[in-house]
Amino acid sequence: MFHLKYIWLFTFNDLKTIVVPETALGIITAISAPAFGIPVSAALSYSSILRRTPVVTFWVWVNLLPMTIDNQRRPSSILEDGLNKPWRPMPSNRLTPRQAKSLMLALYPIAVLTSFVFGGFRPCISLMLLGCWYNGFGGSDVSWISRNFLNACGFVCYAAGATEFLIIWAIVLTTVQTQDMGDQAADALRGRKTLPLVFGDSRSRTITCFPIALWSSGCPWYWQSAVLAYLPCLTPGAIIMLRTLTKRSAEDDNATWKLWNFWLVILYNLPLVKYMSME
Template structure:
């Protein structure tokens, strides 16, 4: 069972970018005491850490009864809805990967974040906090993004985040707020399946049109706030601003499952752009 490409776009690649780019920015502020090559050489380890911590969560997410029911309509080719694996077998695989994630985090770094992700995954999947309320759903997503990002940073710099740079804690707080208020972009294309499983996602609770306007305004506002936070020059201002405005315009103009999936992919590009700002 592999991690779905959507999660590579949302988690593996962007969080690896965050860890590597932010660590390079931290070393730059310290006068280049550590060569860039040392960080770049650890990029495969950073990506592996993100992947090994994401994999058991993804399995747990797919093995839930509601998820299997939804996937029978939307993604019947997946392992469990297609009958190639039972829920019990999925749980066994998941339970095998969690110790591997802990062992890898103990060796590479990011152990605290690994344990936090296990707790968040339990709340998201087993306690159904992602289905009951859009606030808890978005909050867990925000905390999960920060756990992946700070863990990737720990692996990249080979030390714990508070010792490496306390300034980055504030930036992680901003990222958490960005994700909490805009991550529902991923729910726009999934409204049919979410309605079938009874998930109280943001667009289903507040309505499709209102959700699009609120999300578009949030993306535009956060583009400005993040650029001001790092006091970047004109080049990044124009680039990030254009991507943010494009995401907002697509949310309002292009509607439908295919269009919303494209908008969500562009949202991931926008997030990756924000991650580059410290450098």
Template sequence: MSETSQSNAFTIIRPSYKVSETTDKASTIHYANSPQGRARQSNQFVLVRVLQSLLVFLTYHAYSIFLFTCSDFKTIVIPSTVFGVSNSLAASAYGLENSPPVSLELLIDRTLQTFFWVILVFIPFSIDNQRTPSAIEEDTLNKPWRPMPQKRLTPRQARWLMTCFFALVQCHGISGRGLGHRQSTSLFLLGLWYNNFGGADNHPVVRNGINAAGYMCFISGALENALGQRLDFPLQNPIGQTDLKFRLEQWLLLIAGIILTTVHLQDLYDQRGDAVRQRRTMPLVIGDGAARWTIAIPMTVWAFVCPLFWKVRAELFVLSVGLAFTVVGRVLLRRDEKSDRSTFRVWNYWIATIYAMPLFSQVH
């Protein structure tokens, strides 16, 4: 074919392509302006607005849930997770069957499962603790950044949110082979007593006792989820028993004693709010000075009892005693609200150290 023929052929083809392209654009514009096109655009716009609204709603309430729980991450969520994971790795110390050999993948899996259970169970307990009028009044003084003083939710909305999370907890317990189900149910009942029937307000010893029972539920439930099996507690009295099957129960009772006798350290910096709420906490009942000695003396005892119970190595023994005596010194010498808050953080570091002791035990 000659050059002229090739040029003519090309010239003939190009206009047909442009006509086709123009036709497609016109067709698209026509469809967009048609009732069907406008309806489709409207549906897409509505869908985008719904998704945007849903995202705003979820983000808003997720942040509210974070505000409900964040101040207790250092007291409940993180220490309970540490207990569950570290004690599951030391299962042989309790005569329990352990999982396959420990690997990084297994450690991450256990940590995530345990953390999820602890935070899921803690959310409704925390909301219940903050939603009553007296609790809102106290938090307005002590913790004004919490959701209820900020009016991010009404008390009715908070109750609805608490109920939803409690239902989720029950579903998780039923679908998860009952892991942590006994503990979560017990925590619900303890929460009712503590927040709604005067358990936290009428007597400091009762208040500490409920706290101790709550701690036991959190850490034993965390251990069940980390192990992937329900714990069986012998019906016999564990005190004085030497069989390994009693070791876990003895350890839980020992930790309960620690919480019962020292947890009112957190009441030292909450005295203004507790007075407004008319709570009978240890500092308000027996006085600030005497309350500090009721913390310092037991701390001195527990500092030695726990390492000796597990026969830990010298390094951990020194760490435990050092943290405990730091708490004792600060409780007696640093008596302002800011210092008491810092002292309570050190107490939580010590508790986490205590929780991990079975992992470094030389008993087994």
């Protein structure tokens, strides 16, 4: 039971940023298949989608788990987590790095087998390669460009049920640095070159606001949404921009990051809104 708790703690912080949003995207995409140009006859029924939802959630989680363990077992990550996430298994001394590595090596085959049986095999392999670059070769530390690029690619792999990959990739690529605003102290300790540490706090916040404004208005325009559909996109986008510029404590930045994930899920819903308007 304790080991199950440790496993849960590895991914707890990613439930709201990866597991829930990407599961929602998979469901939304399946329902709104015609909006992506998929024939209606090929779309899943609502009951089929409901039955597959636990499988979708498990696929996202089981592919996320070994990657997070690989990331958190490294000395620099343990040092960083000791500062801002001391409850994780490594800094709290629940597991040793060696035990974590053994667990990671045992879980990767499970992720591959799950993907082979239920689908998503290619995204699974892509995630493993991205994880190797991100964790093994320091892709998350050497530059904010490579960090954002890898995060964007990772989001697309987890969101492999969607058709509009490039839009998701571009949104995450240009705005995912929102997560780095509240982690500047820990990132500086680790020697990471994130956007706010490279360009400075104030300049990075201004840079981040421009693409958020662009996507908040551009995505509903792309999906030919009704005027009222712009409001749910623009409102949280505006709040994120306002908070990014005015609320600068680590606690406030972490709350803004949670709001960013909510905003991303709203953008995921635009194809569904279009599909419903087609009926």
